[in-house]
Amino acid sequence: MLGLALIYLLINKKYEWIPKPLVERARQPDLLENPAAKRCGECHETIFKAWQQSRHARAWVSETYIKDSENRSKEKCLPCHIPREVRAGRKPEPRLKLREEGIYCVPCHVARGKINGPYALYSPPHPTDKSDGHRKSVFCVPCHEKTYKEWRATGHDDTCQKCHMPRAAGRLVQNPILKYFHAPKDVADRRFPHGEIGPREIALRVDFTPGRVRVVLLNDRVPHFIPTADNGDPRLYLTVLQFDGAGERLDKTREILAPQQETALPYKKEVAFQYPLEKGARRLSVLVEYKPAWSQEKTEVLRESYDINF
Ligand code: HEC
Numbered sequence: 001m002l003g004l005a006l007i008y009l010l011i012n013k014k015y016e017w018i019p020k021p022l023v024e025r026a027r028q029p030d031l032l033e034n035p036a037a038k039r040c041g042e043c044h045e046t047i048f049k050a051w052q053q054s055r056h057a058r059a060w061v062s063e064t065y066i067k068d069s070e071n072r073s074k075e076k077c078l079p080c081h082i083p084r085e086v087r088a089g090r091k092p093e094p095r096l097k098l099r100e101e102g103i104y105c106v107p108c109h110v111a112r113g114k115i116n117g118p119y120a121l122y123s124p125p126h127p128t129d130k131s132d133g134h135r136k137s138v139f140c141v142p143c144h145e146k147t148y149k150e151w152r153a154t155g156h157d158d159t160c161q162k163c164h165m166p167r168a169a170g171r172l173v174q175n176p177i178l179k180y181f182h183a184p185k186d187v188a189d190r191r192f193p194h195g196e197i198g199p200r201e202i203a204l205r206v207d208f209t210p211g212r213v214r215v216v217l218l219n220d221r222v223p224h225f226i227p228t229a230d231n232g233d234p235r236l237y238l239t240v241l242q243f244d245g246a247g248e249r250l251d252k253t254r255e256i257l258a259p260q261q262e263t264a265l266p267y268k269k270e271v272a273f274q275y276p277l278e279k280g281a282r283r284l285s286v287l288v289e290y291k292p293a294w295s296q297e298k299t300e301v302l303r304e305s306y307d308i309n310f
Pocket residue numbers: 055056058059060062065079080081083086092103139140141142143144160161164165192193194292293294
C-alpha cells in the first residue's frame with residue numbers, strides 16, 4: 001500500500017525526484033515518431049473517441065473538401081487541412097504521411113521532441129512540456145485566421161476553447177493501469193462542438209410601417225460572425241413569406257447570409273432587410289435556417305409569424 005501511495009505521490013507531485021534511468025525505461029519512443037491517432041487513443045481513449053467525431057478528423061476525407069480542392073489537387077489547400085505542426089503565429093506546412101487523419105493529435109501536440117499540453121505533469125510513456133499557448137485563442141489562428149480577427153475585433157473575453165473545447169472534470173488516460181496513478185484533471189471536449197444557433201443567438205425583430213416591413217436580425221451572443229468561415233461555405237437562409245386573409249401565399253423572398261458573400265451577421269450589429277407589403281397581405285412569416293459548410297442539409301434556427309393589422 002505504502003509503496004503504491006509513494007508512486008502516486010511521486011508521479012503527481014514530485015516527478016522531478018524520479019530517477020532518470022527509471023524515467024527512460026518507461027518511455028515508448030514510437031510516440032514521438034508521429035503515430036496515427038489510434039496509437040494515442042490506446043491510453044487517451046476518451047479524447048480519441050471524441051476527436052473521431054470532430055470535423056478536424058474529417059478535414060482530408062470530407063467530400064465537400066475533396067470537391068472544392070479539385071480532388072485534392074490544389075496545393076494551397078493543404079497546409080490547414082493536413083498540417084505537419086501547428087505553431088502560433090505561423091501558417092503550417094503540409095505533411096506527406098497519414099493524410100487521411102486530417103488534423104489529428106500529432107500536429108497539435110508534438111513539437112521539439114516533446115508532447116506539449118496545457119498541464120505541467122509527468123507522463124511515463126512520453127516526455128511532456130507545459131505549453132502556454134494551448135489554452136489561448138492564438139492557438140487556433142494559424143488556420144482560423146478570419147474567425148480569429150472577427151473575434152479579436154469584438155473585444156470578447158471568452159477564448160475559442162471556452163466555447164469550442166469546454167472543459168469538464170475527468171481523466172486524461174483510460175489505460176487500465178496508468179489511470180490509477182494519475183490524479184483526475186479537467187479534460188477539454190475534443191469533438192470541437194460547433195456551438196448552438198437558435199433564437200437566443202439570433203434575435204429577430206419585425207417593424208411594420210404602412211406598406212412596408214423591416215425584418216431585423218441581431219447576432220446577440222456569438223463573438224464572431226454567424227456563420228463564420230475561412231474557406232468553407234456555411235450559410236443562413238432568411239425566408240420571408242406573406243399570406244392573404246385566406247392563407248394563400250402572396251410573396252416569398254429569400255436572403256443568403258454567408259461569409260463568402262460578405263453578408264454574415266456581425267456581433268452586436270443589427271442587419272435589416274426591407275420589403276414592400278403585398279396588397280391584401282394579412283400574415284407574415286419569417287424563417288431562419290442554417291446549413292453547415294460540409295452538408296446541404298438545413299436545420300431550423302427560428303420561425304415566427306405576425307398578423308398584419310393595417
Ligand atoms: C491546422 C489547422 C487548424 C487548427 C490549428 C485548428 N483548426 Fe479548427 N478546423 C480546421 C479545419 C480545416 C476545419 C474544417 C474541417 C472540415 O470540416 O473539413 C476546422 C473545423 C473546426 C470546427 C468545426 C466547425 C463547424 O463547422 O462545425 C471548430 C468548432 C473548430 N475547428 C474550432 C477550432 C478551435 C477552437 C481551434 C483552436 C483550439 C482550432 N479549431 C484549431 C483547421 C484547424
